Each structure stands twice: as structure tokens, then as C-alpha cells.
Amino acid sequence: MFTELLNNVNIDIGRGTAQAIGAIVLCLAVVGLCRRFGVHVEREGAISIARGLAQMVFVGIVLAALLHGSLLVGAVILLAMTFAAAVTASRRARGVRGSLLLSFYAIAAGAGVVIAGMLTTGTLTTDVSVLVPVGSMIIANAMNACAQSVERFRADVTAHVGYIETGLALGAVPSVAAAPYFQSAVYASLLPRLDMMKSLGLVWIPGVMAGMVVSGANPIYASIYQFVIVAMIFAASGITGLVATLLMRTRAFSTAAQLTIRPGIEKRNAPLKP
Amino acid sequence: MAYVTGLPDVGWRRPLQQRRQLTTSVGLARRQVTCKIEAFMDNKTVSALAPVPTGIETEHLSRTVFDKALVSDISVQLRPGEILAVVGPSGAGKSSFLRLLNRLDEPTGGTVRLNGQDYRELPAQELRRRVGMVMQSAFLFPGTVATNVAFGPQQRGERLTSEQMAALLERVGLPGYRERDVSHLSGGEAQRVSLARTLANAPVALLLDEPTSALDEASSRAIEELLLDIVRERQTVCAIVTHNTTQAHRIADRAMIIEKGRVISVGPAKEVLDAYKEV
Numbered sequence A: 001m002f003t004e005l006l007n008n009v010n011i012d013i014g015r016g017t018a019q020a021i022g023a024i025v026l027c028l029a030v031v032g033l034c035r036r037f038g039v040h041v042e043r044e045g046a047i048s049i050a051r052g053l054a055q056m057v058f059v060g061i062v063l064a065a066l067l068h069g070s071l072l073v074g075a076v077i078l079l080a081m082t083f084a085a086a087v088t089a090s091r092r093a094r095g096v097r098g099s100l101l102l103s104f105y106a107i108a109a110g111a112g113v114v115i116a117g118m119l120t121t122g123t124l125t126t127d128v129s130v131l132v133p134v135g136s137m138i139i140a141n142a143m144n145a146c147a148q149s150v151e152r153f154r155a156d157v158t159a160h161v162g163y164i165e166t167g168l169a170l171g172a173v174p175s176v177a178a179a180p181y182f183q184s185a186v187y188a189s190l191l192p193r194l195d196m197m198k199s200l201g202l203v204w205i206p207g208v209m210a211g212m213v214v215s216g217a218n219p220i221y222a223s224i225y226q227f228v229i230v231a232m233i234f235a236a237s238g239i240t241g242l243v244a245t246l247l248m249r250t251r252a253f254s255t256a257a258q259l260t261i262r263p264g265i266e267k268r269n270a271p272l273k274p
Numbered sequence B: 001m002a003y004v005t006g007l008p009d010v011g012w013r014r015p016l017q018q019r020r021q022l023t024t025s026v027g028l029a030r031r032q033v034t035c036k037i038e039a040f041m042d043n044k045t046v047s048a049l050a051p052v053p054t055g056i057e058t059e060h061l062s063r064t065v066f067d068k069a070l071v072s073d074i075s076v077q078l079r080p081g082e083i084l085a086v087v088g089p090s091g092a093g094k095s096s097f098l099r100l101l102n103r104l105d106e107p108t109g110g111t112v113r114l115n116g117q118d119y120r121e122l123p124a125q126e127l128r129r130r131v132g133m134v135m136q137s138a139f140l141f142p143g144t145v146a147t148n149v150a151f152g153p154q155q156r157g158e159r160l161t162s163e164q165m166a167a168l169l170e171r172v173g174l175p176g177y178r179e180r181d182v183s184h185l186s187g188g189e190a191q192r193v194s195l196a197r198t199l200a201n202a203p204v205a206l207l208l209d210e211p212t213s214a215l216d217e218a219s220s221r222a223i224e225e226l227l228l229d230i231v232r233e234r235q236t237v238c239a240i241v242t243h244n245t246t247q248a249h250r251i252a253d254r255a256m257i258i259e260k261g262r263v264i265s266v267g268p269a270k271e272v273l274d275a276y277k278e279v
Helices: A002-036 A042-065 A071-093 A099-121 A128-159 A161-169 A179-198 A207-214 A219-252 B016-042 B094-101 B124-130 B145-155 B162-171 B187-199 B217-234 B245-251 B269-278
Strands: B056-065 B068-078 B082-087 B109-114 B131-134 B205-209 B237-242 B254-259 B262-268
Touching: A002 A042, A042 A128, A071 A099, A071 A128, A099 A128, A099 A219, A128 A161, A128 A179, A128 A207, A128 A219, A161 B124, A179 A219, A207 A219, B056 B094, B068 B082, B068 B094, B068 B109, B068 B237, B068 B262, B082 B094, B082 B217, B082 B245, B082 B269, B094 B205, B094 B237, B124 B131, B124 B145, B131 B187, B145 B162, B145 B187, B162 B187, B187 B217, B205 B217, B217 B237, B217 B245, B237 B245, B245 B269, B254 B269, B262 B269
Parallel strands: B082 B237, B082 B254, B131 B205, B205 B237
Antiparallel strands: B056 B068, B056 B109, B254 B262
């Protein structure tokens, strides 16, 4: 298997390296241009380019090695990706207890339900080479949806503490007192995906279709399959946004219906001066 | 507690309708007995009697957040039909104290008793219906005056009748404001709607957190008078947080001075406030 792999690598390596060098040169040129205008991204740019290249080469090698691996291998890889996505998304919910688990549950729920549905209906094959790239797209979008809903909910709640506590003081349960902010958070997580579906084909032709067409697939089937993927991304984002916001809402209130996320809580909690 | 002996138990497992009837009858019975006891005490025939456990009573109430004592060991009694002014400098813990009374914040020590009952025994929603709060800003929900006033009862699946709504708005001096959009109200009007919205829950206690601080002198005075009338007429327990000692003088029966979360003095308003002014 590895001989075959190395042969493939040898055939494409020259072309791939040349293309990568071209891309890096263009990126460095942009970094240089930014520098002229006083925008300094040299260090970050270099790190990002190096990391991106190394990570993609690593993924390529893993995919090549596991090209026809079992569903279990694919599932383990997707689970690891979900965890990595949860770590990234949880940074948006700093200060909220259990934010990593919250993000993990939300992303796993959204991506899990959709990927399982696609596997059941045969839209997705269990081949690692198909499952992992498509699954990663869904997980990445679920991650964005999670981060967006969590961030929006927290921002809205902290900006409307007075209204929420007024609702509570009038005898409302937390779900009623925070209803407008719950709705706007879920909507915020869906908005980019709604726009994505609306602009599909008009503004952009996403990667899956482009890749399929490049590799010789029927363009009509490729476009329909692309729509399916985007629709699944929307579904996964919706589930993730809902679960993330529901969990955020649960964590935002104590069992005695007290709002626990408040602005300036650090200030309020600052130790007394002697 | 003797005055409530023999009253029916308002268990939370009872059906809602039955519970409401019971609550009403318990409330009425308590009020009647309370009034009798007060009338009795007014005649000064029982001045040696122990304090009647009615209204709201705080017991060593404290709240400490990350080693900062916001409220420290406050034990005070708030009686029906009486206004207690909570006075003190900014950051003294006045609002923090008030927020503990309807459990918007959790005490880290001590407790609050509502007519002798530990308030943790009540569901938070029911406690907050009984102990109403008016905040510094009106925080009216978008929509009409009517949607705001109906909000509290709606949370319990109740609807205010047209007459009840009209009576409430009349009471706060806003007759005919029912269908007004809240975005068109002045500061004073908004605060009156906020008061009507709280009163719609028929609370036994009113907590007010600097309710007139954003209003001009005339609107402030009008709200003060309205408050005095309502407290006397409904015999509600009332605590008002204010940094304005003149206002406290005008409306309070008793005053409590707080500094750094601790009670400096508490007693008849005039005595306490005069002593505070001198300091």
C-alpha cells in the first residue's frame, strides 16, 4: 500500500510543491503589502502558513494511509475533530462553567445527527476518504454555529440584565425572561448558513462541487450533491445552535432562577481594598 | 406564629385552582388577624408583647462574593403598612441587600422569613410574585402599557380583566394609557407603569431600588405620594433604597443606614436620619 502511495506522491509531489510555493509567495507578498501600511502580521502570518501547510500535509498522509479504513477509524477521527472544534468554540464561552463540555455536546449533537442521517440514507459512504472530509466540513460549520450562538447569547444577556431580572422579579421562569435573547442567539447561528444556501451557485461554488467537477464527475450530479452537503451543514448548524443556546441558558441561571452571567461581575467580585 | 395556627396548609402539590383559593383565604385571614393585633397594639395595651412575626424578617442576612462582603449580618424586620428607607453611600450594599429580599441573589449566610416562613421553601417564582420589585429604570418590555401590566399574572396563566387593568392604571394615575406604546412614555410615566406592573401581581411586599433617581423633582414627589398611598391602603411591606436622605425623611417610617454592607443604625426615620446627617 505504501509503495503505491509513494508512487502517487512521487508523481504529484513536484506539481504540488510548485503550487504550494506559488501560494506561499503570494501570501508573503500580501504580508509584505500589509507591512507597508503598518499592519504587522509577519510573525502570525508565517506561523499560520507553516501550520496550515504542515497540518494539511499531515491530513493528506493520514487520509492516504487510511483511504479504505473501516467506519470505526473514520468515527474516531471525526470524534477527535469534534473535540478540537469544541476546544476552539469554548473559547467564546470563557467564564461559563463547563464551556468545553457545552461546546462538545452541541457540536457532537449537530454533526452527529446529520452525519448519522447521511450514512443511513447512503448520501455518505463509510470510506474514510469521503467520510472524513465531508464530516469535517459539517463539524467545522457546527463549530462556527456553536461559537456564534454562545457569543451572541452571552453578549445579549449581559447587555439586557435589567430586562431579564425585571422578568424574573415579576415571577417569570428563566426561559421566559431570556426568550428574546435565546431566539436571537439561535438565529445568529443560522444566519450565515441561510445566506450560504441563498447564494449557492450565484456567489460561490463550494469546494466539494469544484473538486468533483475537477476530478471528472457529472457536473449536474456534483451540483446536486453540493446542495445536499450545504443543506446538511444548515441542519447540523441549526441543531448545534439550539443545543448550545439551550445549554448556555441552563448555565446562565441558578436553580433558584437567579441570573449568574452579569457584566462587571469581576468588578463586583474584586477584593475589598484595605 | 400563633396568629396563623389553624389556617389551611397551602401545599404546592394541591391543584392550582384549590391553591389559589386557599392562598386567598389564608391571606385574608392573616390580614384580618394582623390588623386586629395592630389595632390592639395601637391602644398600647400590649406594649410588652414580643414582636409579631409578620411581614419580612431578615436573619443575619449576608452575601459574600469572592471574599468581598456585600451584605454582612443584617437582621431587620419590615412591617406591613410601613416604609423602611435603606440609606447609605454609593457601594454600601443597599441594592445588594434589596436583591436578597426577593432572592434575585442568593444569600451566603442567614435567611429571610416571609410571614415567618423561610423564603427558600417557596418556589422562586411565587416568592417574587409576593415580593414585588421596582427597579431604578422602568425596564418596560417592548409593546403597549397593557402588555407590560399583564406580564406578571400571565406567568401564572392568569388574565387581568379589563376592569382590573383599568383600576390599576387609574391607581397609578395613568387612566386611558392602556394601549399606549411604552416607547412614547416619559420617565415618570414609565416608572408608574413599572409600579402598576408590579402591583398587578398583588404583592405583599414592595421593594424599590432608587425608583425616582432618574426623575425630576415634580415626578419624584408624585411617585412618592403614590407610593405612600399604596403602602398604607394595601398594608404592604415596603423597603425603598435611596441615597436621598430628604426623600427618606419625607416618606419613611423607619430608616436603616448601611455602610460597607453593615447596618450602622436602624430605627424611627427621623431619629436615625437626623443622627446620620450630623455624622
